[in-house]
Structures are given as C-alpha cells and as structure tokens.
Amino acid sequence: MGAPTVTVKNLAKSFGRAQVLAGLDLVIEPSRINFIIGQSGGGKSVLLKNLVGLMTPDQGEIWYDQEQMAGRSLADWNRLRLRMAFLFQDGALFDSLSVGENVGFPLWIHQRATQAQAAQKALARLRELDMAPAFHHRPSDLSAGEKKRVALARALIMEPEILFFDEPTTGLDPLLSEQVDDLIKLTRAQTGATMVVVSHDIPATLSLADRVAMVYGGRIILSGPPEEFRRSSDPVVRQFLTGEANGPMGFLD
Numbered sequence: 001m002g003a004p005t006v007t008v009k010n011l012a013k014s015f016g017r018a019q020v021l022a023g024l025d026l027v028i029e030p031s032r033i034n035f036i037i038g039q040s041g042g043g044k045s046v047l048l049k050n051l052v053g054l055m056t057p058d059q060g061e062i063w064y065d066q067e068q069m070a071g072r073s074l075a076d077w078n079r080l081r082l083r084m085a086f087l088f089q090d091g092a093l094f095d096s097l098s099v100g101e102n103v104g105f106p107l108w109i110h111q112r113a114t115q116a117q118a119a120q121k122a123l124a125r126l127r128e129l130d131m132a133p134a135f136h137h138r139p140s141d142l143s144a145g146e147k148k149r150v151a152l153a154r155a156l157i158m159e160p161e162i163l164f165f166d167e168p169t170t171g172l173d174p175l176l177s178e179q180v181d182d183l184i185k186l187t188r189a190q191t192g193a194t195m196v197v198v199s200h201d202i203p204a205t206l207s208l209a210d211r212v213a214m215v216y217g218g219r220i221i222l223s224g225p226p227e228e229f230r231r232s233s234d235p236v237v238r239q240f241l242t243g244e245a246n247g248p249m250g251f252l253d
C-alpha cells in the first residue's frame, strides 16, 4: 500500500459512433501532481471516470500498481475506493447535512465511527483548512471557495492515497483558484498522495504540475514535465498553450 502508480494501457471508450478514447496510454506517477489537459469535449472527464471505476472501458487495462482493475466487479472497485477520493467540480456536498456532518460522513459509512468520533475528526480536518468556524453551517450558506475547502476536507478524511480532481478551479475567481491550487500542493506535501488533476488552467498547470499529459484525438499526445510542454513545437500543443483561436484544433473555448 501507499501512493499508487496508475498505468493505463490501450484504453478505448465509444458512445455510439463517437470514439472518445482511442487506445490511450498513460502513466500516473506516485506521490506526484499529475495534470491531464486537453480541449473541451476531448474526453478528460471520461478518462477520469474510467480511472475511478464509474465507467467501464470498451477495451484496455487500468493498473493500480500490480492490480488490473478494468472490468472488475463493483466489490473490487469499492475495496480500492477506500484508498481514493474524488472531487467533482461542484463539490457534491449534501445540503441537508451540516458542514461537520458532510466531512465526517465517510467515517460513518466506511468505518462505522460514532457520531462523536466522526465529528471530532471532521473538526480537525476543517481546522487544517481554516474552515472550523463553519462546522455547524449548511453548505448552501458557504461561498464557492469555502465549499471547495469543505469538499477537500471530506475527501481527505479517509486519508486517501490517491486523489482525483475534475477541474477544481473552474468557475472560481483568481484568488480562490490560487487558494485551491495551494491546497492541492499542501495536500500532496502533507500526505504524499498521488494527485490527478484535470484542468483547463494553463498557468496553474505549468506552475503546479510535476507531470502533464495532454489528451487529443482520444490519445495522450504529449506526457512529461511542464518544461517539455513549454518547449514543444507540436502545433496542437502550441495552440493549446497560447489559446489561439486558429490552429489544428480549431476553435478553443
């Protein structure tokens, strides 16, 4: 156990006639911040869903260290999920529960903790993220950035070895985006977990990532440290980095 290496081999996924993943290969390095970038609709979220077992690929392998997971049973995935956490864009907090109950929730579910034990641990996590004063509040009363922090506290409560973030900063103002970026860095430094971040944010990608993989045409067209992206002369990579409207990718949002 410990932060896993995830190795993806020849992953394919189609919806009807649309092939979204077309034999994709990728290595996610342990205890590193791994960014996945690419144009909108390019298949990043589909890739992430396959990686966490929320979607089954048509073909290919997903290795967590020495264990091949693609096509495995729900029970096998659930066992692995105890080691992972994912953060969806909206945080997916339960509005009917308080902040403290939201954060403690995984402990009740997975570890059958008592309410008092869960609350105590939840408070400790919230304190680390400067959110302890919101313990009794409802998520609906929080700002977008505060919700992110609460969602992160909940994601961290099971001490995951790998965390998945789908566009953690989309829709946040620059200051909040920076706070979330700092949280990603801090979490990695404190826990040594493997981090997988899907992002549209090029400056954040270049400053935060240890490794960057770019999805295009259903495959990874470039994978390496951020410097490799800056130096790349590939026209698709250049267009993505510079955000130019015209190029091989066509219109970018």
Ligand SMILES: Nc1ncnc2c1ncn2[C@@H]1O[C@H](COP(=O)(O)OP(=O)(O)OP(=O)(O)O)[C@@H](O)[C@H]1O
Residues within 6 Å of the ligand: 015, 020, 038, 039, 040, 041, 042, 043, 044, 045, 046, 047
């Ligand atoms: N369950 C599904 N059924 C049918 N098509 C789907 C499904 N999920 C995704 N798709 C399609 O797969 C393609 C890739 O979608 P995906 O959400 O992975 O893109 P993305 O790279 O995450 O884009 P964005 O940056 O906008 O979030 C899109 O054309 C989308 O419509």
Ligand SMILES: [Mg+2]
Residues within 6 Å of the ligand: 044, 045, 046, 166
């Ligand atoms: Mg997406």
